[in-house]
Amino acid sequence: MDISAVNALAYEEFEKIFGNVVEKCPIVAAAVWSQCPFKSLTALEDAIFEFIDTLPESGKEGILRCHPDLAGRDLQMGTLTQESREEQSRAGLDALESAERTRMAQLNEEYKARFGFPFVICARMNDKANILRQLSERCQSERAAERARAVEEVKKICHLRLQGLVRTDAPNKL
Numbered sequence: 001m002d003i004s005a006v007n008a009l010a011y012e013e014f015e016k017i018f019g020n021v022v023e024k025c026p027i028v029a030a031a032v033w034s035q036c037p038f039k040s041l042t043a044l045e046d047a048i049f050e051f052i053d054t055l056p057e058s059g060k061e062g063i064l065r066c067h068p069d070l071a072g073r074d075l076q077m078g079t080l081t082q083e084s085r086e087e088q089s090r091a092g093l094d095a096l097e098s099a100e101r102t103r104m105a106q107l108n109e110e111y112k113a114r115f116g117f118p119f120v121i122c123a124r125m126n127d128k129a130n131i132l133r134q135l136s137e138r139c140q141s142e143r144a145a146e147r148a149r150a151v152e153e154v155k156k157i158c159h160l161r162l163q164g165l166v167r168t169d170a171p172n173k174l
């Protein structure tokens with residue numbers, strides 16, 4: 001699908017396709033749909049990022065809380081969204097040694113206890129070793145800086161999900 005096909009979508013179709021570009025936050029796509037038509041994929045992405053950036057801190061933390069833990073219960077129970085399952089398995093998080101899984105679970109709990117939201121990182125841009133290292137390091141961050149960093153990771157995840165949904169080779173026919 002290219003951007004002109006995106007612009008031709010009815011709201012229901014748009015929501016079905018883009019409702020999970022921010023994990024379990026369909027409100028994001030529902031909100032930006034009102035800015036259709038988009039002159040490019042970048043314009044659609046900018047609208048999504050602007051929606052996120054203009055949320056109050058509580059709203060940003062709400063987006064973070066919609067993310068499943070990495071290598072967490074959802075992965076074990078098979079209840080991850082398709083996107084999340086693919087992202088986590090590509091980073092090797094579905095094939096952790098038991099010691100790695102235990103350490104990830106401990107660090108995730110430590111992180112959540114400190115910040116009140118889960119550790120979020122763009123799994124597709126990292127491997128399991130780097131994810132564990134970042135999780136350990138970011139547990140020591142200051143709250144506001146960590147929230148901002150986590151939101152940037154949400155945007156990276158969203159960027160890659162959008163790239164998988166919208167072709168950018170065809171020039172916009174608007």
Ligand SMILES: NC(=O)NC1=NC(=O)NC1=O
Pocket residue numbers: 023067068069070083084085087088118119120121122123124157
């Ligand atoms: N807590 C997370 O970082 N979750 C995730 N990162 C991804 O790239 N996909 C996820 O589900």
